[in-house]
Amino acid sequence: MPAPGTTALLILLPAAEPVLTAARRVDPALVRPGLPAHVTALYPFLPDSSLTEEVLAEVRSLAAGFSAPEVRLTELLVTPGFVALATPGLQAVADAVCARWPEVLPYGGRFGPRPVAHLTVAMGGAEETLQRVAQEVRPLLPLTDRATALQLVALTDRGWERRLEAPFGG
Numbered sequence: 788m789p790a791p792g793t794t795a796l797l798i799l800l801p802a803a804e805p806v807l808t809a810a811r812r813v814d815p816a817l818v819r820p821g822l823p824a825h826v827t828a829l830y831p832f833l834p835d836s837s838l839t840e841e842v843l844a845e846v847r848s849l850a851a852g853f854s855a856p857e858v859r860l861t862e863l864l865v866t867p868g869f870v871a872l873a874t875p876g877l878q879a880v881a882d883a884v885c886a887r888w889p890e891v892l893p894y895g896g897r898f899g900p901r902p903v904a905h906l907t908v909a910m911g912g913a914e915e916t917l918q919r920v921a922q923e924v925r926p927l928l929p930l931t932d933r934a935t936a937l938q939l940v941a942l943t944d945r946g947w948e949r950r951l952e953a954p955f956g957g
Contacts, residue, residue, distance in 0.1 A: 793828035794838065794941045794950065795856055796884055798844065798877055799823055802932035803860060806872065809923035810909040811874035814916055817870075821946040826858075826874045826906050828884040828937060829893055834949070835941040843951050845937070849887055850937040851955035853880055860930040864905065865921045867914065871905040872924075877934060878904040912923070 803824035805911050833842060862873035881904045885893055893902050909920045939951040 789831065789942050790882045791942050791944055792835045794832040794835050794939060796828040796832050797822070797825040797940060798828055798880060798934045798936045799825050799936070799938055800858060800860075800874075800906060800932045800934060802930050803872065805863075805931070806906075806908050806924045808884075808929060809869065810920045811919045812834070813923055814909075814912055817912050817916070817920065819865070819907070819910070822940070825938075826877045826881070826934075827924050828877075828905050829888065829891060831895070832890070832891060832939065835943075838941075838950060839864060840941070845887065845950060846937060846939055847953040849883060849955035853883070853955045855955040856934050858932050858934055860906065860932070861928055863908075863921055863924055863928065865917055868911055868917070869907070870909040871907050871919050872928075873929075874906055876906045880904075880934070880937070893918045924928075 806883050807818050807824050856876050858874055858876045860872045864871045864873055882901060908924060909917060936951060936955060937953045941945045
C-alpha cells in the first residue's frame with residue numbers, strides 16, 4: 788500500500804467503470820479503492836510535497852501536446868494475480884510521460900522502463916477468482932471511450948485526491 792504523499796498521473800476512462808463494478812461483484816478486495824477506471828501514465832510520480840507550479844505547468848504542457856485519443860477496450864489480459872484491459876492507444880501518452888520524467892521509475896522499476904499501458908481491473912486473488920472476474924468482464928467488451936486529460940492525484944489520509952486535471956490539446 789502506498790504511503791500518503793504518493794502521487795500518480797492517470798488517464799481516466801469512465802466508460803470502463805462497468806468492468807470495475809463486475810470485478811467488485813466477484814470480490815471487492817481485488818479492485819483498488821478510491822480510484823475510478825483509469826490507465827496509469829506514471830506511478831509513483833513525484834512526491835506530493837514537490838509538486839511546484841513548474842511541475843504542474845509541465846504536466847499541462849505535455850497533455851496539451853496530445854489530441855484526445857479514442858480508446859477501444861477489446862483485449863482482456865489475465866495473468867497470475869492480475870486482470871487488465873490492454874490500452875495500446877494510450878501507450879504514446881504513457882511513454883511521453885515516462886520520457887519527460889526519466890528519473891521516476893514506473894512502478895518502482897518492477898516492469899522495466901516502458902510498462903505496457905493497461906487498465907487494471909483486478910489485482911491479487913486466487914487464479915480461480917481472477918478467472919471468475921474475467922468471465923464477468925468479457926461480455927462487457929468491447930468498450931470505447933475518449934481520454935480527455937491527464938489527472939494528477941495524490942494519496943492523503945482521506946484517500947486519493949485530485950491535484951490537477953490537464954486536458955489533452957486536440
